[in-house]
Amino acid sequence: MLHKSLLSLFAFLLLIGNSVSAQKADSSQLIIKKTPDFTVTGEGKSPNWAKTKWVSMPVQETAGEKLNTKAKILYSETGIYFLFHCEDQKLTATFEEDGKPLYKEDVVEVFLWPDPAIPAYLEYELSPLNYELVLMIINKDGKFSGWRPSSYTGKRQIQHATSVQGGEKKSQAAIKSWMGEIFIPFSLLQPMVLGAPAPGSKWRANFYRIDHDKGYTTGSWQKTTPNKPANFHEFNKFGTFVFE
Template structure:
């Protein structure tokens, strides 16, 4: 599926882990071949007047995370990732959160849509980014709130379409590393920076 509806719903600080009524979670697939991952992950997306909200619900039997500083290389360990392109797909924003609640953000210029020629601006900051974690036995939930203003765009109108993708990296000493994606990039070794794999995000 290359199309995802961003439903309109209010974020609740009292119930941040609940899927809002009318929103449908999607399952991530194995990024390298589109197969079913060993560990299940769902993503729910919804928007209010100021924020795009992304809720990850991830099964996890071995959390590996030690980075606690903003913009540390979170992708070396367990992490969930959001790639968003409000305009041209060759310019997109990368936001990551690890199971400790540490964040990473960057602006990516990818003129050819591939890793080899992309330029990553780690100095870019997603101002007022909010992320929170809930860890329960066998699961890690992550809520990410991305202000539209931080992306330099107007509040999306109903019917507006962005491009983007959603990912998860799970590191495991027992089972090996697993890379999951909403839109599998079909690259092996795993590579998330494939613009051609971005799906369409349509705002309700």
């Protein structure tokens, strides 16, 4: 009887150990749950967001305080959704036009690399003032350049909205946090993708946050250049989205 009990205990501990190891091994993968389409408001109030959990975006480098950042991701038949929550103290944002170099100020960024067979991916940036920068990137041997997508209207256009907590949504305002909500239609990513990913499909991807309140501070899901100035374009270090 004692022998059987010890064997059962050993098997249980082995199962736990394997489970922990699997979780560690899968830290670069994220399961993306499916949702019906919904409207982005910048506040993350859609009940659809309850389908998935927050993902932490640890600080990659900081010149000031370590600000907490987290994100949620969902996908539908027509596109992929992102929700960011950024703890903050001040809105370091002055650009009031789309297409500007938003990365020079407070921003969240999404990188989507659906087809690892080609060195091309989407870079999307959203400022707390709700301005965007959309680029299709070609990255060959570490040398990269970006172009704005053509026919960026209608169903090919990204939907986005932002909100601010604890202050006003204006440049240099004192706040407690800000949120960004994004919908990227699959039609914008053609011909890299030809529609919604089938269950089990995998994309390489990463997402980041930059803050400039007290110097250059970055947070990311997957670290690209640990202990070095961040290079968000090291796409071989991106994580993997697994579509449920």
